Amino acid sequence: MREWLKQLREEKGLTQESVAAGSFINRAYYSQIENGVRNPSYEVAAKIAETFDINPARFFAGKISEPFTLALKNAPIVVAHCDLELKYTWFHHPHGVFTPEEVIGKTDEELGIYKGIPELIGMKKLIIEKGMPMKKFIVFQQHAGEKTYVVFGEPLMDESGEIVGAATVSMDVTEE
Incomplete structure (x- = not known):
């Protein structure tokens, strides 16, 4: 289903x-x-x-992402796309607290405000507004405690070059 x-x-x-x-x-x-x-x-x-x-x-998405999912199965990486309203249109995080089905069509705010989320929202807004890539270190509060991620973001564009959202890749760089 x-x-x-x-x-x-x-x-x-x-x-x-x-x-x-x-x-x-x-x-x-x-x-x-x-x-x-x-x-x-x-x-x-x-x-x-x-x-x-x-x-x-x-x-x-399932068919397209099978090789991608296998390659990142054990990597501490989150890959996501959002639209201009910052609603997720694609999401991959194999060991996160959210499944893609729970995330797609929702904003970070709808998923719950935790430490780091306002910074992520601001970053996505800037990427869309300025049309430029960004990199930022963000500390997120998770169930297992605080985790530091390096977040890379790029504007998503349609065939005509119009910005339609943002793509982000986040990697856990927490020192243990």
């Missing part, structure tokens, strides 16, 4: 029928996509994504 898709639909107050109609597909077909029974083509994913104002790559 694509729980993230169902959750997104419910958060927007939409029915399966209205999403299907807005995406120009059959409601039963949409239901199968939402329930994980069928995988959409890229064209259908793009239509659904347009209805939700999300990136269609979200439908294929």
Whole structure:
């Protein structure tokens, strides 16, 4: 089941029928996509994504990221993308407290304000505003105590060169 898709639909107050109609597909077909029974083509994913104002790559993130996930399985690294509203559109952290399904479509504020989060939010805002890469050391409060991360950020751009969000890579550099 694509729980993230169902959750997104419910958060927007939409029915399966209205999403299907807005995406120009059959409601039963949409239901199968939402329930994980069928995988959409890229064209259908793009239509659904347009209805939700999300990136269609979200439908294929698992397939695309398999080699990436394997390579970073034991690395203390978080990789994420956010849109202009700072809502996560992609997230990878294999041993974090959040799963991608819990994070996608939410802001850091919606996930909970902890030490370091205001600095991360400010960094993302600057990356988007200035359109320039940044690097910053940020101390985050986690369940196991404070952890220091070096955070690298880049503006995300669409095909026409417009900034559509920010991409960040954060690595735990806490000295033990």
